[in-house]
Amino acid sequence: MSEPLVEVRDVTFGYGREVVLDHVSLTIEPRDFLAVIGPNGGGKTTLLKAILGLVHPWSGEVAFHLPSGSDPRGRLGYVPQFSTFDRDFPLRIDEMVLMGRLGRRSILRPYSREDRAAAGRAIERLGLGGVARSHASEVSGGQLQRALIARALVSEPEVLFLDEPTASIDAESRETLRELLQDLNRAIPIVVVTHDVTSLAPMVQRIACINRKLFYHGGPELSLEVMEEVYGCPVELVTHGVPHRVLPDHHH
Amino acid sequence: MPSFLDALSYEFLRNAVLAGVLASVLCGVIGTFVVVKKLAFISDGISHAAFGGMGICFFLGIDPLLGAIPVALACAFTLGAVDRETIRSYDALIGVLWAVGMAVGVVFVYKTPGYAPNLMTYLFGNILLVTRRDLLAILVLAVSVLATLFLFFKGIVAVAFDEVFARVRGLQVRLLMALLLGMIALSVVILIQVVGIILVVALLTIPSVISLMLWKDLRSVLLGSVGIGVGITLGGLVLSFNYDLPSGPAIILLGAVLLIGVYGAKRLRRSRPKSPLPGTVS
Numbered sequence: 001m002s003e004p005l006v007e008v009r010d011v012t013f014g015y016g017r018e019v020v021l022d023h024v025s026l027t028i029e030p031r032d033f034l035a036v037i038g039p040n041g042g043g044k045t046t047l048l049k050a051i052l053g054l055v056h057p058w059s060g061e062v063a064f065h066l067p068s069g070s071d072p073r074g075r076l077g078y079v080p081q082f083s084t085f086d087r088d089f090p091l092r093i094d095e096m097v098l099m100g101r102l103g104r105r106s107i108l109r110p111y112s113r114e115d116r117a118a119a120g121r122a123i124e125r126l127g128l129g130g131v132a133r134s135h136a137s138e139v140s141g142g143q144l145q146r147a148l149i150a151r152a153l154v155s156e157p158e159v160l161f162l163d164e165p166t167a168s169i170d171a172e173s174r175e176t177l178r179e180l181l182q183d184l185n186r187a188i189p190i191v192v193v194t195h196d197v198t199s200l201a202p203m204v205q206r207i208a209c210i211n212r213k214l215f216y217h218g219g220p221e222l223s224l225e226v227m228e229e230v231y232g233c234p235v236e237l238v239t240h241g242v243p244h245r246v247l248p249d250h251h252h
Numbered sequence: 253m254p255s256f257l258d259a260l261s262y263e264f265l266r267n268a269v270l271a272g273v274l275a276s277v278l279c280g281v282i283g284t285f286v287v288v289k290k291l292a293f294i295s296d297g298i299s300h301a302a303f304g305g306m307g308i309c310f311f312l313g314i315d316p317l318l319g320a321i322p323v324a325l326a327c328a329f330t331l332g333a334v335d336r337e338t339i340r341s342y343d344a345l346i347g348v349l350w351a352v353g354m355a356v357g358v359v360f361v362y363k364t365p366g367y368a369p370n371l372m373t374y375l376f377g378n379i380l381l382v383t384r385r386d387l388l389a390i391l392v393l394a395v396s397v398l399a400t401l402f403l404f405f406k407g408i409v410a411v412a413f414d415e416v417f418a419r420v421r422g423l424q425v426r427l428l429m430a431l432l433l434g435m436i437a438l439s440v441v442i443l444i445q446v447v448g449i450i451l452v453v454a455l456l457t458i459p460s461v462i463s464l465m466l467w468k469d470l471r472s473v474l475l476g477s478v479g480i481g482v483g484i485t486l487g488g489l490v491l492s493f494n495y496d497l498p499s500g501p502a503i504i505l506l507g508a509v510l511l512i513g514v515y516g517a518k519r520l521r522r523s524r525p526k527s528p529l530p531g532t533v534s
Contacts, residue, residue, distance in 0.1 A: 080416060085413060086288065090288065090467065090469055090470045090472075091409075091413060091469065091470055092468070095469070099421075102406065102407070102410050103423055107404065109406075
């Protein structure tokens with residue numbers, strides 16, 4: 001296999017005295033579709049933050065071998081959960097998408113014609129043309145989700161990270177999201193942090209199970225024993241049978 | 253009794269009008285960031301803390317503005333630089349800065365020999381006392397704040413909207429936040445001259461709160477709150493002149509009435525059943 005794009009090497013991190021990530025190592029391969037799963041509070045989002053450089057590991061490191069080099073700044077696309085920003089902020093969808101171009105040139109210079117053209121293309125690609133001039137509080141959850149993806153895409157990222165992308169959207173939007181991610185995955189690796197692996201199951205190539213420690217990192221043929229170890233109790237009770245649906249061809 | 257327009261031939265009233273307009277422009281712009289980023293309590297803290305600097309200057313017999321500016325900026329940078337996890341209660345820290353500033357100010361004003369200054373002037377402001385020199389200082393401060401904001405507009409909007417994403421994009425988030433707090437501090441100092449320490453936050457937030465109810469995109473909100481700010485400041489001055497009211501409270505009360513009116517109108521419109529007729533899409 002070719003060299004991984006991102007290598008998380010033995011990362012330990014916590015808040016205060018509490019260890020949230022305990023010697024976690026994993027890789028993101030080119031064209032990967034990695035689902036990071038695990039119980040709430042298990043460190044999924046923290047792992048994402050460590051990779052994105054939002055928190056600094058106590059020990060260990062995150063190394064990048066991106067096509068553009070080893071400096072990940074501005075090269076990672078990030079689609080946050082809805083709760084991380086203020087939906088009432090007075091900003092139109094097109095202005096929000098344009099923010100993805102931040103950091104490409106000096107902060108002192110206004111957005112260029114090229115920036116606006118790129119934002120326009122991303123808006124069209126994600127089918128947001130009709131709501132481009134609407135406010136974030138006026139669009140549906142699915143549309144807002146796509147706007148956040150468009151914002152991440154205009155920066156031409158080399159890896160795309162999504163935090164709980166299916167949490168706040170309806171079933172129809174989930175279908176659209178699935179098709180979109182499949183399409184994007186032809187060009188770049190995608191990392192999805194989720195507790196709901198079901199809705200993305202067909203595309204997932206590899207899974208990382210995190211509950212403080214990394215319990216499993218590999219193909220989606222995940223055993224019940226691993227799931228029980230991660231969640232610490234019988235899986236059916238906690239995850240409503242998710243692991244069964246993770247398996248593409250599962251024989252009972 | 254002469255009308256307000258006639259009275260504009262007096263220099264003190266012209267100064268007041270100019271100071272009010274400058275302050276409102278600043279309020280509209282900086283206040284919008286205060287409201288959307290929920291920094292009203294911080295702004296209030298900076299405003300009260302600045303009184304410490306003013307009191308010391310009064311004791312020394314120099315222009316209070318010279319004390320208010322460094323103290324306000326120091327508070328802003330302290331609040332920007334402090335590590336929120338170590339301090340545990342950020343709110344409490346703001347409260348402490350607020351109280352310590354006021355206490356220092358009161359002690360120095362009390363100890364000032366001879367003529368005891370009228371505390372009411374600082375607490376509630378008196379825009380009619382703005383001198384030509386104050387006006388020049390307000391102009392310089394306002395222009396520098398607006399120029400800084402214009403220069404860093406893209407980054408400050410990004411940080412105000414979504415700090416985490418701005419960091420992922422490689423922006424200097426802490427620096428931009430410090431800059432925003434610094435601009436708030438300077439604006440607060442200007443506003444103290446106009447409405448006084450206690451009413452600063454009202455003038456900083458009322459125009460933007462109204463504007464945010466009426467408009468959705470940032471440019472309209474900014475322009476709207478500048479317009480509303482200028483409107484209530486001038487309107488307040490006219491009321492103050494015609495009915496012999498203190499100017500700061502007159503401005504704030506007019507703003508509050510407008511805010512309640514706009515809120516009421518919005519609520520009424522929302523609760524009315526939607527018309528089924530075509531062409532009435534809101």
